[in-house]
Each structure stands twice: as structure tokens, then as C-alpha cells.
Amino acid sequence: MEIIIEEITRSHKLIARHKFSQNNVNIGRGYDNDIIMADPHICAQHLSLNFNGDHWILNDEDTINGSFIEDENSKIKPAVDQHIVHSGQVFALGKSLVRIIFPSHSVPKSIKFSPFENLINLTRHPILLTLSIVLFSTITGWLFNLHNPVEVSFTQLLVPAVGMTLLFTLWPAGIALVSHLTKHDARFWGQLGICFVFFNLMWASDFIENLVSFNSSSQSMFTLLVSLLPISLAFCLFWLNCYVGFHMTNRRRTVIATCLTVLLFGGSFLIQLSKKPEFSIRPAFNTTLMAPSYLFTNSNNVQGFIENTKSLFTKAQESAKKEK
Amino acid sequence: MKGLITLILLCVSTVSYSAEQAEEIFKQLAPSLYQIRLIDKASGEKSSIGSGFQISSDGLIATNYHVISGFARHPNKYTIEIFDHQGKKAPLTLQSVDVINDLAIVKREVDRNMPFFEIANGVPQKGEELYSLGNPHDLGMIVVPGTYNGLKKESFNDRIHFTGSVNSGMSGGPVVNKDSQVVGVNVATSGNQIGFLVPHDKLRNLYESYKASVPESIKEQMADQLANNQDKLISTLLKSEWLMRPLGEGVVPTVNIPFIRCWGESNADKADAIVLAVVANCSLDENTYLSSNFFTGAVEMEFRYMQAKELSDTKFYQIFERQLTQVMPGNKAGKDDVSEFQCQHDIVTPSNQAITNKAVFCTRAYKDFPKLFDVIYIAISVDKGDQALLSHFTIAGVTQNSALSFTEKFMESVSWK
Numbered sequence: 001m002e003i004i005i006e007e008i009t010r011s012h013k014l015i016a017r018h019k020f021s022q023n024n025v026n027i028g029r030g031y032d033n034d035i036i037m038a039d040p041h042i043c044a045q046h047l048s049l050n051f052n053g054d055h056w057i058l059n060d061e062d063t064i065n066g067s068f069i070e071d072e073n074s075k076i077k078p079a080v081d082q083h084i085v086h087s088g089q090v091f092a093l094g095k096s097l098v099r100i101i102f103p104s105h106s107v108p109k110s111i112k113f114s115p116f117e118n119l120i121n122l123t124r125h126p127i128l129l130t131l132s133i134v135l136f137s138t139i140t141g142w143l144f145n146l147h148n149p150v151e152v153s154f155t156q157l158l159v160p161a162v163g164m165t166l167l168f169t170l171w172p173a174g175i176a177l178v179s180h181l182t183k184h185d186a187r188f189w190g191q192l193g194i195c196f197v198f199f200n201l202m203w204a205s206d207f208i209e210n211l212v213s214f215n216s217s218s219q220s221m222f223t224l225l226v227s228l229l230p231i232s233l234a235f236c237l238f239w240l241n242c243y244v245g246f247h248m249t250n251r252r253r254t255v256i257a258t259c260l261t262v263l264l265f266g267g268s269f270l271i272q273l274s275k276k277p278e279f280s281i282r283p284a285f286n287t288t289l290m291a292p293s294y295l296f297t298n299s300n301n302v303q304g305f306i307e308n309t310k311s312l313f314t315k316a317q318e319s320a321k322k323e324k
Numbered sequence: 325m326k327g328l329i330t331l332i333l334l335c336v337s338t339v340s341y342s343a344e345q346a347e348e349i350f351k352q353l354a355p356s357l358y359q360i361r362l363i364d365k366a367s368g369e370k371s372s373i374g375s376g377f378q379i380s381s382d383g384l385i386a387t388n389y390h391v392i393s394g395f396a397r398h399p400n401k402y403t404i405e406i407f408d409h410q411g412k413k414a415p416l417t418l419q420s421v422d423v424i425n426d427l428a429i430v431k432r433e434v435d436r437n438m439p440f441f442e443i444a445n446g447v448p449q450k451g452e453e454l455y456s457l458g459n460p461h462d463l464g465m466i467v468v469p470g471t472y473n474g475l476k477k478e479s480f481n482d483r484i485h486f487t488g489s490v491n492s493g494m495s496g497g498p499v500v501n502k503d504s505q506v507v508g509v510n511v512a513t514s515g516n517q518i519g520f521l522v523p524h525d526k527l528r529n530l531y532e533s534y535k536a537s538v539p540e541s542i543k544e545q546m547a548d549q550l551a552n553n554q555d556k557l558i559s560t561l562l563k564s565e566w567l568m569r570p571l572g573e574g575v576v577p578t579v580n581i582p583f584i585r586c587w588g589e590s591n592a593d594k595a596d597a598i599v600l601a602v603v604a605n606c607s608l609d610e611n612t613y614l615s616s617n618f619f620t621g622a623v624e625m626e627f628r629y630m631q632a633k634e635l636s637d638t639k640f641y642q643i644f645e646r647q648l649t650q651v652m653p654g655n656k657a658g659k660d661d662v663s664e665f666q667c668q669h670d671i672v673t674p675s676n677q678a679i680t681n682k683a684v685f686c687t688r689a690y691k692d693f694p695k696l697f698d699v700i701y702i703a704i705s706v707d708k709g710d711q712a713l714l715s716h717f718t719i720a721g722v723t724q725n726s727a728l729s730f731t732e733k734f735m736e737s738v739s740w741k
Binding site for chain 2: 145146147149150151214215217218219278279280281282283284285286287288289290291292293295297298299300301302303304305306308309310312313315316317319320321323324
């Protein structure tokens with residue numbers, strides 16, 4: 001009867017897969033075995049598997065370190081000898097793991113290509129990839145110029161623009177490296193494409209945030225709503241990073257993306273909070289200012305503005321009383 | 325030649341006459357003249373010193389508010405005591421203050437009638453010889469002759485301009501005329517031979533109102549005085565003529581009243597500046613002392629006209645945005661004195677429709693004086709691509725109604741030409 005033997009890592013990632021049709025399979029470090037292992041903790045003749053007509057029987061050949069069976073909770077159980085093998089069982093020999101599967105073993109349902117796959121393929125297309133990286137550097141350089149109080153020449157802009165772009169490349173490169181190290185496909189270009197599309201979307205969301213806070217008064221709730229935009233963008237980016245880089249269930253992907261988002265925004269919030277002095281004499285208000293062409297809102301009149309300030313006096317008085 | 329000698333002799337004789345008189349006055353008044361010490365209870369040492377003088381036979385002593393401000397603000401931390409010409413000490417109790425005119429009345433327990441200074445009835449003549457008494461830098465009581473030069477012109481609350489050295493430690497000491505009557509109280513100096521005195525009528529008013537009714541709480545008394553003074557100041561400002569004057573392409577108000585003084589500056593001489601900036605600011609030249617780092621009563625207005633030279637609109641406004649982040653309050657009040665600022669902002673067009681501003685208004689409340697607030701207003705025009713007008717004011721220690729009336733008038737007054 002046919003038997004499939006998989007060499008797997010400790011985290012059950014596949015290293016090699018062998019299929020045999022004979023009734024006797026030997027595993028060991030010796031070159032006369034059917035599967036030749038390199039692990040020095042394995043004996044020359046370590047395991048033999050024999051089909052007795054009904055079952056596959058596993059035999060440990062009196063080895064130094066023995067053979068063990070891993071139960072459902074991935075706990076190693078003591079030595080096995082004359083053991084009847086069930087499909088899917090994992091055995092430990094030396095420091096290596098093998099899984100034994102019979103041809104009748106059922107496989108999980110096939111995963112349909114998600115619509116993201118097309119998107120990912122599109123973003124890694126050389127033209128689009130170049131475009132989005134160039135766009136990113138241009139925006140970075142332009143913002144650098146904008147925040148500089150003096151006039152800046154093109155060459156002066158080049159260094160921060162290219163520097164920032166390289167810095168931002170570290171994230172997709174890092175993820176690709178981690179996927180590679182965890183025996184997944186690295187898919188560096190895919191990660192790069194997705195990341196730069198999202199980085200550009202982040203600039204767009206920055207602009208929208210500015211536009212909204214410039215056009216709305218402090219009474220408006222819009223500003224709060226728009227601040228959710230970068231958070232959701234970051235979540236999507238992390239989710240796609242996981243999708244491209246690693247095989248995992250949807251649930252797990254969502255959990256990891258959520259954790260990363262919370263870490264990023266919660267962390268920066270905590271840093272801000274810890275930097276905030278106990279008492280600030282400086283007034284804190286929204287300072288966003290944009291050119292007149294970005295002003296869409298209707299203006300308030302002086303009476304309306306004065307009316308709105310009245311609640312500030314009450315608030316200030318209450319906090320003075322409370323802190324006293 | 326003969327005439328010249330006579331002149332010199334005359335001068336010498338005047339000087340010696342004046343010195344003699346000063347000595348006479350000092351001898352006569354020394355028993356009613358004291359050093360006032362603020363003693364820190366925990367360390368038992370003096371934390372500040374000033375001068376004071378007896379104004380009634382039953383032990384009332386006048387001094388400056390700022391000499392005893394530590395006690396007025398933190399009665400549990402300090403005690404006040406006097407130190408007389410014979411080196412005797414006695415404890416004092418705080419009776420009444422006039423925080424606006426920097427005066428205070430303290431009392432010492434006496435068992436017999438004490439000699440005291442008489443408060444003058446009339447105002448001295450310009451050029452009249454006066455004698456300032458006090459204990460500068462803890463060096464011992466001295467007398468400084470000087471002249472009366474009328475009231476300081478640019479001041480909302482009257483101060484006498486005295487030509488003579490008033491040094492620290494002399495604060496709270498009396499200034500008398502030849503007849504030993506008090507015409508003023510030492511309060512401040514502005515360097516070489518320029519001293520300022522609180523006029524005697526302020527002291528008389530405080531004394532009279534104290535005799536009529538003793539204030540129950542010094543803090544409430546101060547709160548009322550501050551609120552009334554600032555209301556009076558703001559209503560004077562609002563009633564005065566507001567002159568509209570051009571600033572670049574903008575029109576900004578200045579209040580036509582002597583105690584609001586204006587200054588201006590621009591970078592028109594700098595050819596390489598990417599933005600032309602013209603600044604004008606007007607402010608009240610005095611403020612009210614509450615404690616060493618807590619002043620109030622300031623009024624400040626600032627206007628800034630900016631014009632871009634070959635600069636994109638977006639970058640021009642970005643430069644402006646940075647100016648918005650630099651707003652600071654006019655005084656250095658801390659956590660114990662005030663709450664944090666509460667702010668709001670909006671896009672506002674005044675009723676003449678001549679300008680559209682992003683306007684920000686912030687206020688904070690005083691912890692010890694419940695009706696008083698500091699307010700900051702700043703607005704930047706957002707309706708012209710390459711030009712902008714910034715208008716800003718800050719008022720310290722003002723009531724809500726006064727602040728809002730001022731804000732309304734100010735907002736309606738700034739516009740484009």
C-alpha cells in the first residue's frame with residue numbers, strides 16, 4: 001500500500017515529501033535507507049515501517065535517542081515500538097519530525113483566488129510600481145520644501161526625498177524577510193507594490209484630514225470621523241501584508257492586523273501622552289491653515305463666534321475649581 | 325565774576341539747607357517708620373523685606389501690597405512682622421489691600437497712642453522738594469531728597485513721577501513734603517533717578533474705606549478690585565475712539581488713548597526675505613502685581629501684515645501656520661494660579677464682509693479669583709492668495725462680559741482696505 005512521509009519543521013512547515021509504493025520503508029542516517037536524514041541525533045538505522053496487510057507498523061530499531069509520537073496537543077509522548085500508524089500522525093526522531101499520511105487522507109478545501117490577488121499583481125507591475133514610488137518621493141520632497149521656511153533647491157530636496165523612500169522600503173523588505181525565514185514565499189515585489197500604494201493613500205488621507213480640519217470649526221464632529229481614515233488604511237495595509245506574506249486563516253490575519261494597528265496608533269498615542277506636561281501654559285488649538293482655494297465652508301459671523309466662546313468660560317471655570 | 329560766585333554760594337547754601345531739612349525730617353519721623361519683613365514659617369528666616377509707616381495712633385501701618393503679597397496669597401506659609409528704629413520686633417496682621425494701587429494696611433497691637441504720619445490734603449507743586457524714606461537693601465533707614473514731577477502721563481492708574489532714587493527695600497516707605505505730610509508711597513523705579521509713587525489720595529481712600537468697614541476676606545477684596553479695575557479699563561477702551569489705520573493692504577484699529585502705546589517694525593530692508601512682514605503692536609504699559617511670577621491686567625494687541633514674494637500660496641500659508649503655533653500667554657502664571665487654556669476656532673467673516681479669518685479664541689480661569697479670566701484671540705485672514713493679515717490680542721484678568729465685548733469690537737474692526 002502507498003504511504004506518504006513528510007519531513008516537517010518543529011512548527012510543522014513542510015521541508016520534503018516522499019511517496020512510496022512498497023510495503024517496507026526505512027528511515028535513518030545510513031545511506032541504505034529509503035529516507036536519508038541528516039540530523040546527527042538520528043541513528044544509522046532508526047525507524048522501519050512495515051505493512052502487514054491491514055496496518056502500517058512502526059518499529060524503533062533500538063536507537064540511542066529513541067522515537068516519540070506527538071499527540072494532538074503537540075506534546076511528545078514516550079517511545080514508540082511496534083506502533084500501529086494512523087494517517088496524519090507526527091513522529092519525533094532525534095531533533096527532526098516526520099508526518100505519515102495515507103493516500104486516503106482528506107485535504108482541506110481549496111482556497112479560491114481572492115480579488116486581492118489581482119490587485120496585488122497589478123501593484124507589482126513594474127510600471128505601476130515605479131509610478132507609485134516616484135509619486136511617493138515627489139510628495140515627500142514637496143512636503144519637505146513646504147515645511148522649510150526658506151526657498152529650497154531641487155538637489156537639496158533630492159536627499160530627503162530619496163532617503164525617506166528608502167526608509168519606507170524597509171517595512172516591505174522586513175516583512176518579505178520574515179516570510180522568507182518562516183519558509184513562506186518572500187514575494188518582495190508584491191509587498192513593495194502594496195506598501196507604496198498604501199503610503200500614497202496615507203498622504204491622501206493626510207490631505208483630507210487637513211482639508212476637513214481647516215474647513216470645520218471646533219464644534220464640528222467631522223474632524224474626529226476623518227481621523228479614523230488613517231487607522232483603517234493602516235489596518236488594510238497590515239492585513240494585505242499578512243495576506244501576501246503568510247499562509248494563515250482569515251481570523252488570524254484579522255487579529256494580527258488589528259494588533260499591529262493598535263500597536264502603531266496606541267503606541268504613538270501613549271508616547272504623546274507621556275510627553276504631555278502635567279500642566280501646559282501654552283494654549284492648544286487646531287492650527288491648520290491652507291491657501292484660500294481650499295476653503296469651501298461658509299463663514300460664521302462674529303455674533304455666532306462670540307456665542308460659541310461662552311461655553312469655554314464655563315469649562316475653564318469648572319476645571320479651575322476641580323484642580324484647586 | 326562776582327555774580328558767578330554769588331550763584332555758586334547760593335547753590336551750596338540751597339544744598340546744605342536741603343540736607344539739614346532732610347535730617348530734621350528724618351529725626352522727627354523715625355519712630356513711625358518701620359521695616360516690614362515677611363517671615364517664612366518653615367525656615368524662620370525673612371523671605372522679603374520692604375518699608376512701612378504708621379498712619380494712625382492705634383497701630384495701622386501702610387505699606388505696598390507687593391511687600392506682603394506672599395502673605396496675602398499664602399497666609400499659612402508666612403507671617404509678617406515689623407522692625408522699628410530701636411530694633412524691636414512685633415507681629416502684624418493684614419487688614420486691607422488695594423491690589424490695583426499696590427497698597428496694603430497692616431496692623432500692630434499697641435497699648436498706647438503712637439506717633440503717626442499725616443496724609444497730605446493737597447497735591448504738591450511741580451518741582452516741589454519731596455523726601456522719600458525707606459530701608460533700601462536692608463542697609464538701614466535712609467532719606468532721599470527728590471522732586472515732584474507730576475503724574476505719569478501714560479498710565480491708566482495714576483502714579484507720581486518722582487525724580488530721586490527709589491531702591492528695592494524702600495517699597496512701601498512714605499514720601500513726605502517739607503511739612504512731613506505724606507504725599508505718596510514708594511512703589512517702583514525705572515532706573516537712574518526715576519521713581520514712581522502711589523499718590524496719597526489712593527492711600528486716603530483705602531484708609532477711609534477701611535474705617536467704614538473692615539474687609540472680611542482679603543481674597544474676595546482682591547477679586548472685586550481686580551474685576552472692577554479691569555471692567556473700568558475695558559469700558560474706557562471701548563468708549564475711546566478707535567482709529568483705523570492702514571497696515572500694508574489691511575486696516576487695523578488702534579485705540580486713541582495715551583496709556584495704550586504702539587510700536588512698529590518691518591523687514592522691508594531685507595531684500596532676500598521671502599515674505600514681507602510688517603508688524604504693529606499696541607499695549608498697556610502697566611500691569612498688576614499679584615505674586616512674583618503672576619501679573620495680571622495686561623492688554624496687548626498685535627497686527628501683522630505679510631505679503632509673499634514669488635512664493636506659492638500653499639507654502640505662504642504653511643509659513644503662517646507655524647506662526648500660529650507660537651502663541652503664548654502674556655504672563656507667566658502657573659498651575660497654582662490658573663486653569664489650562666480652553667480653545668475654539670472657526671472661519672469667521674465680520675459684518676462688513678471685508679475679510680474672512682480663521683479665528684481662534686482661548687481662555688483660562690483664575691483659581692483664586694473665580695470671575696477672572698485670561699483671554700487670547702488670534703485670527704489670520706484666509707481670503708487672499710499672497711497676502712495675509714494676522715490680528716491678535718491678549719487680555720489678562722478680565723471678566724467674561726468685558727472680554728466678549730472687547731472681542732466683538734476687535735473682530736469687527738480688522739479688515740482689508
